[in-house]
Amino acid sequence: MSTTVEMKKEKTTDEQNEKYTALLETGQKLFFKFGTKRVSVEEICQKADVSKMTFYKYFKDKNDLTKIILQKIFDEAMQQYHKIMKEKISFTEKIEKIIKLKLEKSNEYGDVFLEELLETNEELKAFVQKKSLEAYNLNIDFFKKGQKEGVIRKNMKPEFFMLLIEDITEMLHNEKLKTIIPDVHERFEELLNYFFYGIANERS
Amino acid sequence: MSTTVEMKKEKTTDEQNEKYTALLETGQKLFFKFGTKRVSVEEICQKADVSKMTFYKYFKDKNDLTKIILQKIFDEAMQQYHKIMKEKISFTEKIEKIIKLKLEKSNEYGDVFLEELLETNEELKAFVQKKSLEAYNLNIDFFKKGQKEGVIRKNMKPEFFMLLIEDITEMLHNEKLKTIIPDVHERFEELLNYFFYGIANERS
DNA sequence: GCCAATTATACGATTTATGTATAAATTTAC
DNA sequence: GTAAATTTATACATAAATCGTATAATTGGC
Numbered sequence: 001m002s003t004t005v006e007m008k009k010e011k012t013t014d015e016q017n018e019k020y021t022a023l024l025e026t027g028q029k030l031f032f033k034f035g036t037k038r039v040s041v042e043e044i045c046q047k048a049d050v051s052k053m054t055f056y057k058y059f060k061d062k063n064d065l066t067k068i069i070l071q072k073i074f075d076e077a078m079q080q081y082h083k084i085m086k087e088k089i090s091f092t093e094k095i096e097k098i099i100k101l102k103l104e105k106s107n108e109y110g111d112v113f114l115e116e117l118l119e120t121n122e123e124l125k126a127f128v129q130k131k132s133l134e135a136y137n138l139n140i141d142f143f144k145k146g147q148k149e150g151v152i153r154k155n156m157k158p159e160f161f162m163l164l165i166e167d168i169t170e171m172l173h174n175e176k177l178k179t180i181i182p183d184v185h186e187r188f189e190e191l192l193n194y195f196f197y198g199i200a201n202e203r204s
Numbered sequence: 205m206s207t208t209v210e211m212k213k214e215k216t217t218d219e220q221n222e223k224y225t226a227l228l229e230t231g232q233k234l235f236f237k238f239g240t241k242r243v244s245v246e247e248i249c250q251k252a253d254v255s256k257m258t259f260y261k262y263f264k265d266k267n268d269l270t271k272i273i274l275q276k277i278f279d280e281a282m283q284q285y286h287k288i289m290k291e292k293i294s295f296t297e298k299i300e301k302i303i304k305l306k307l308e309k310s311n312e313y314g315d316v317f318l319e320e321l322l323e324t325n326e327e328l329k330a331f332v333q334k335k336s337l338e339a340y341n342l343n344i345d346f347f348k349k350g351q352k353e354g355v356i357r358k359n360m361k362p363e364f365f366m367l368l369i370e371d372i373t374e375m376l377h378n379e380k381l382k383t384i385i386p387d388v389h390e391r392f393e394e395l396l397n398y399f400f401y402g403i404a405n406e407r408s
Numbered sequence: 409g410c411c412a413a414t415t416a417t418a419c420g421a422t423t424t425a426t427g428t429a430t431a432a433a434t435t436t437a438c
Numbered sequence: 439g440t441a442a443a444t445t446t447a448t449a450c451a452t453a454a455a456t457c458g459t460a461t462a463a464t465t466g467g468c
Contacts, residue, residue, distance in 0.1 A: 019445080033316075038242040040425060051446045056427065112237075183387045223414080244456060255415045260458065 020058050022048040028069050032109050035116035036066050066117075066124060074131045077105060081138065091151045096192055098142070102169055103188075136162065168195050224262050226252040232273050236313050239320035240270050270321075270328060278335045281309060285342065295355045300396055302346070306373055307392075340366065372399050 026048040030039040041062050045052050059065045084097045117124050143161045146152040152161070168191050171177060172184070181187040230252040234243040245266050249256050263269045288301045321328050347365045350356040356365070372395050375381060376388070385391040 034238055034242055038238060041427090042425070052427085053429095053447090054445060057445090061427080182389060185386065245458090246456070256458085257416090257460095258414060261414090265458080 017058075019048075019050045019054050023050055023055055023058060023065070024069065024072075027065050028072075031066065031069065032113045035112045036062065037116055037120055063121060063123065066121075067127060070117075070124070070127060070131070073105075073109070074135075077101070077135070078138075085142075091146055091149050092196065094142075095146070095151075095196075099165060099168060099192070099195075100188075102165070103172060106169060139165070164195065168192075221262075223252075223254045223258050227254055227259055227262060227269070228273065228276075231269050232276075235270065235273060236317045239316040240266065241320055241324055267325060267327065270325075271331060274321075274328070274331060274335070277309075277313070278339075281305070281339070282342075289346075295350055295353050296400065298346075299350070299355075299400075303369060303372060303396065303399075304392075306369070307376060310373060343369070368399065372396075 023044060027039075027044045030044060030047065039062075041055055042052060044065075045055050059068070080101055081098065084094055084101065087094070087097075089097075114128065117128055139162060140158045143152065143158045147154055147156070171191055172187060177187060181190060227248060231243075231248045234248060234251065243266075245259055246256060248269075249259050259269075263272070284305055285302065288298055288305065291298070291301075293301075318332065321332055343366060344362045347356065347362045351358055351360075375395055376391060381391060385394060
């Protein structure tokens with residue numbers, strides 16, 4: 001029997017290391033702003049106030065750092081997603097929150113990061129696609145649950161639903177709409193209203 | 205006598221050339237987004253759908269393009285400035301418009317462009333500083349005119365006035381203020397009101 | 409076909425980025 | 439304080455990107 005319990009104190013993982021997190025954070029900041037291609041390891045080190053040697057101690061190379069950042073992003077998003085799903089609110093409110101989450105994220109990351117990622121590295125490309133698929137399937141499940149609960153009409157295709165969510169997300173940043181409804185929140189409410197009920201007058 | 209009038213049709217200057225403007229525009233777009241350092245001549249050419257050779261036909265090098273873009277920016281701003289000054293509106297309205305102009309510009313350009321410019325090339329640095337000084341002096345003149353017209357109090361220093369305008373510009377993007385007054389326009393009105401009249405109650 | 413403008417390609421030269429080795433400096437624990 | 443561990447500074451060989459130009463091929467208008 002293995003009663004020889006190893007009572008080592010919690011291994012000081014990289015995550016708790018000051019230099020490590022500095023590199024991760026400045027790396028993320030720069031990548032979001034400029035994309036990975038345009039940022040060098042040395043620049044990250046300089047701005048993180050960490051020497052290049054320590055960088056290569058914690059990360060195999062720039063690619064490795066990128067992957068870790070990506071993983072972190074996806075993990076956080078997933079966590080927030082599941083948190084919303086567990087909340088005791090109506091399905092409609094969940095959709096609202098999830099779209100809001102999506103919007104937050106897409107603002108936070110800037111487009112540059114994910115865009116450029118797909119046209120550079122094959123490994124990362126695969127990684128992102130895998131994760132995107134996971135998210136996609138999650139949303140499909142969500143959609144089906146909505147149908148089961150009777151909030152979404154049965155004759156609607158999941159793919160169409162997904163497309164609509166994408167569209168709403170983009171519409172919020174549409175320049176023409178911005179001039180029509182300048183305030184972000186109001187714009188969002190209008191779009192959401194349209195998304196749920198279309199243009200028809202209130203149903204009796 | 206020189207009645208041999210040369211009736212050449214208006215020389216097709218570079219400005220009217222399709223390729224030239226394509227390079228200028230995509231160059232500007234990329235520079236604003238990433239700064240000059242992070243953008244290569246080849247990238248500009250690719251995205252402008254122009255060959256590298258044609259680039260070097262119109263521009264000596266990347267620096268040359270940058271200078272031309274900068275010149276264009278300053279010229280446009282100056283033009284708009286003088287246009288406002290000529291308008292038959294009150295001095296107060298002029299200040300309002302000029303601050304608005306300043307804000308528009310600083311949004312348009314993104315910070316990256318001008319920032320990185322100052323830490324790379326000496327020639328461009330000098331250029332920007334020269335132009336900035338011109339703009340500064342223009343604003344000082346404007347300020348003095350305001351004092352003469354009795355809109356700005358006499359005991360105020362021009363440097364302080366300039367600093368305040370800078371501050372207002374920055375405040376508009378202040379994150380905390382954004383949560384207090386989310387709407388841009390409303391935020392602007394509040395700041396402008398504060399700028400002109402302080403926090404005091406209406407004067408009788 | 410001719411002309412002008414543009415492009416594709418290739419190239420050497422230069423600059424920048426990468427990843428590692430080494431020794432010095434700093435921090436941490438004892 | 440001192441020893442050990444961590445981090446840094448520096449230098450370096452290598453690889454990759456960028457630059458600016460030369461040349462020949464291509465395009466589009468007349």
